[in-house]
Amino acid sequence: MKYILAIFLLGFYTLSAQSRYFDVRDYSKVDLENLRSKFGINKTFPEKYELAILLALSQYPELKDTRIDFEEKMVHATMVARPAPLSLFKDDSKRRYKIFFNKKENKEGLILEGFSLNAKVGVIGHELAHIVYYINTKSLRIIRDGVNYSRNKFRRSFERATDYRTIEHGLGWQLYEFSQVAINRRSVSKKYLERKRSIYLLPEEILDIID
Numbered sequence: 001m002k003y004i005l006a007i008f009l010l011g012f013y014t015l016s017a018q019s020r021y022f023d024v025r026d027y028s029k030v031d032l033e034n035l036r037s038k039f040g041i042n043k044t045f046p047e048k049y050e051l052a053i054l055l056a057l058s059q060y061p062e063l064k065d066t067r068i069d070f071e072e073k074m075v076h077a078t079m080v081a082r083p084a085p086l087s088l089f090k091d092d093s094k095r096r097y098k099i100f101f102n103k104k105e106n107k108e109g110l111i112l113e114g115f116s117l118n119a120k121v122g123v124i125g126h127e128l129a130h131i132v133y134y135i136n137t138k139s140l141r142i143i144r145d146g147v148n149y150s151r152n153k154f155r156r157s158f159e160r161a162t163d164y165r166t167i168e169h170g171l172g173w174q175l176y177e178f179s180q181v182a183i184n185r186r187s188v189s190k191k192y193l194e195r196k197r198s199i200y201l202l203p204e205e206i207l208d209i210i211d
Helices: 001-020 032-039 047-057 083-088 117-135 139-148 150-169 173-181 188-199 203-210
Strands: 067-071 079-083 096-102
Touching: 032 047, 047 117, 079 083, 079 117, 079 139, 083 139, 096 117, 117 150, 117 173, 139 150, 150 173, 150 188, 150 203, 173 188, 173 203
Parallel strands: 067 096
Antiparallel strands: 079 096
C-alpha cells in the first residue's frame, strides 16, 4: 500500500511540475501572427530567433512599445542587453535598447543554436529583465552601473536580481532549463562555468524559488 501511494505521489508531483513548464515545442499551438501583432511592435530581430523572442516578450507586457533591436554580434557572453549609447541622452520614453546574441562560442559565452526553445526563451527572458530595469532607471544610474559592473560583488548582485526578475515574470522553468543545460554542456569552458556558477542563480536555486 505504501509503495502504491509513493508511486501515486511521485506521478502527481511530476504532472504538477510539467503543468508549470511553459512547453511550446508543439508549434501548432502557437499563433505566430498573433504574437507578432501584439509583441513585435518597435522590435527588430533575426528570423531564426523570432519565435523565442516573441514568446519571451509575451511575458513582459511593460515592454510592448519599447524600442528593442535584437542582433547577432561577437560578444564575450551568451547574450548582452544594453541601452543604445546615444539614446541615453534622450527622454526615457525615447530610448532604444540593444540585445545581442553571441554569434561564435568562446570562453565566456555560448551560442543559442542547438538549445531547446524553452532554454532560448529563458535566456532571452533574462535579457528582457535587464531592459525592465533600464526603463525604470535614470541615465546617470545606468552609466554608474556600467562602471560598477567590473566589480565581481556588484556583478553578482546585479545578475542574480535579474534572474529573480525573470522568474517573477513567469519564466522560471525556462531559465532553469537554460542554466541546467549550459552548466552541463561538454564543450563549455572552465572560465564560463566558473562565471556562471559564481554570478548567476544556480539551477537548484531557481527550483527553490519556483517552489
